[in-house]
Amino acid sequence: MSLVVQKYGGSSVADAQCIKRVAQRIVATKKAGHEVVVVVSAMGDTTDDLRDLAQQVSPLPPPRELDMLLTAGERISMALLAMAIANLGQTAKSYTGSQAGVLTTSVHGKAKIIDITPGRIRKALDEGAIAIVAGFQGVSQDTKEITTLGRGASDTTAVALAAALDADVCEIYTDVDGVFTADPRVVPTARRMPRISYAEMLEMAACGSKVLHLRCVEYARRYGVPIHVRSSFSNQPGTWVADADTYQAAVEKGLVDAEAAEGVEMEQAIISGVAHDRSEAKITVVAVPDKVGEAARIFSTLATAEINLDMIVQNVSGVATGRTDISFSLPREDGQTAMNALAKIKEEVGFEQLLYDDRIGKVSLIGAGMRTNPGVAARFFAAVAEAGVNIEMISTSEIRVSVVVDEDDVDNAVAAAHHAFELDADEVEAVVYGGTGR
């Protein structure tokens, strides 16, 4: 008997019909002889609707109360799901984050999970019940206040709960059939990856892939929890996010579809996939005096303003002028804050002006095989250039190469890279089932 944690997103439980379909899937898993814990998000647009309601009452709602409000969303979906399961003859009990022992920091709206003490969940399982747990929420360890974990964090709840319960697999149900070599809306011939390593998936998530939340993958890697990404709208085999040994263990436990498992390791390519991200902006600080400490002054100012920079490029200093340009990319939502913070130190640092560009996009090539295959970056740049796309910035890690291009060129660059590394499938594999529901 395996312990399976399943997570269903908002689009999977959008209405009564969806909830009943999900209930059938859960009951089928239970009847296959597994212990089942389910983590569920709020129905469809509930969270956004509740935010709208808050806005009607207050332009700046206190974070504690906003968390109290938003946590009503999962309360509704989890209770309904438990009812639908009961209808099918199985016992199900729903638990709030607090009841499930999800202990967090006390930062309302973006609390982090510190620990999970799933005593009541374990007890429910021991009694033969299916346990339904509210995603996205917890209770602060210090103040005992209700907290939320931030958007997309239901995935993290599921993985953390799987780790705490020593589950055999954490199944994340979403509205796509798995993780693809590129976004199928951009590259229709994108291929489903049967398996991807934690390290590669981390880079994918950090570079704009929206299938899994970054923190959730980090958590899975730290605790060695195998994640199985699947669609709740189909029975496709999906994608396993796991290292080779973890995956092998799942195969041996019979948790991997036998046909799908065949040849998975054979397929290990140099490049796993191409990710893209349109959520960043670029700031250029023009004509910074090329003296020791000036760059540090700029970046410490940004750090104080709690802005996470992504790429940083410093041009070679002009010999005649003794000045240099410094460019960096950052989340668009932090653009205004960063510009304000830098404007305040203009005189002190002595730079000439600030440029702001939010019409950029980032395209990233990810693959563990890069480590042992030189020339990957050159081939990537050549493909992008052949597509007529100008590269504005470059950054690399051991298993990733990223370029910043004009926003309008993102699709072209993704397709060119995908094609250059022979990632295209023979036929269209991907089906997009609904909204993102994340």
Added chain:
Amino acid sequence: MSLVVQKYGGSSVADAQCIKRVAQRIVATKKAGHEVVVVVSAMGDTTDDLRDLAQQVSPLPPPRELDMLLTAGERISMALLAMAIANLGQTAKSYTGSQAGVLTTSVHGKAKIIDITPGRIRKALDEGAIAIVAGFQGVSQDTKEITTLGRGASDTTAVALAAALDADVCEIYTDVDGVFTADPRVVPTARRMPRISYAEMLEMAACGSKVLHLRCVEYARRYGVPIHVRSSFSNQPGTWVADADTYQAAVEKGLVDAEAAEGVEMEQAIISGVAHDRSEAKITVVAVPDKVGEAARIFSTLATAEINLDMIVQNVSGVATGRTDISFSLPREDGQTAMNALAKIKEEVGFEQLLYDDRIGKVSLIGAGMRTNPGVAARFFAAVAEAGVNIEMISTSEIRVSVVVDEDDVDNAVAAAHHAFELDADEVEAVVYGGTGR
């Protein structure tokens, strides 16, 4: 400094505008120098909407999960109310029934309050905050499961919380201007009562007055909590539900509007008001053998089926037949169950047949002055007879006389009784503001 508990029903917080108006009233109370605890129901029709959602998923939802679902309703309204108060510059913190220490029995859907341990509420008040508490819900003392208290029980939460916090007054805000001598929709000249005793209010509630829930009045009497019934849509003085000494204490604390307080005790009349109830049905067991134990057999059967009888009438036995008819009234919703239970003992008891009549209504005259004024019942019956209304059943208590009449005659009987005891106001006082919100 007084401690004021305020309770707002669903119609008072039906939308964002209503919530903002209620927030202003709460802040005004706080600024007048009082400590304020607010008990709030779910917004407008939220509870019914959630029930509908449950029905879409399951015809017979498990009670535990139904409670989990329904408690989302107050979670939403209380968080929004706290936000609206914060907007006005005061600190407000919302608490679920569980957080507020509302300990109940473990019967889902109709749990009873066992105790309230309002440690977190007291702490919030000590920190200068306004505490908002979810009505209608609690946590079971034994199983630590979330429970609901049944319809209308937010009033009870408020009074129980007022008792636990030793509050100076429990203000119940509703959509009428107080308790009237009759339902203003039936008798437009009904008069607002400035004060009514607990005993009289208990009879009013038991006889169909919907202003306050019966259990709430029982709780208030037991703990001597003065209730001030007011409209959240006006600034009318409302009605105090309190005995003379409790009321006098509130006057001395300056909690009663001075003008409204003048001459309240002078007005103490023989009759407080006329209540009516259209929610009952009548069952007649025809031709019961007039032997010892047969009536007991019938009523023990009904007690086993957990049916609360109201009035019982046994006709004089027919000398020739040795048989008698037994009639009783009961809540219409229990009619089917009662008929089924009685049909099963037909042979055993030997009665002839069962009659069922749900087209009845009960009209009750209530007044503490009855005790010392003989002839009240006779005057009541005469007034009803003069209005051409036939009386089917009669029951009395020390401070009440009730008659059962045809459902169509209820309005006539109420108006006749109201007029006979000179309860009519010189001009129309009552305004009905919206739905019942209960």
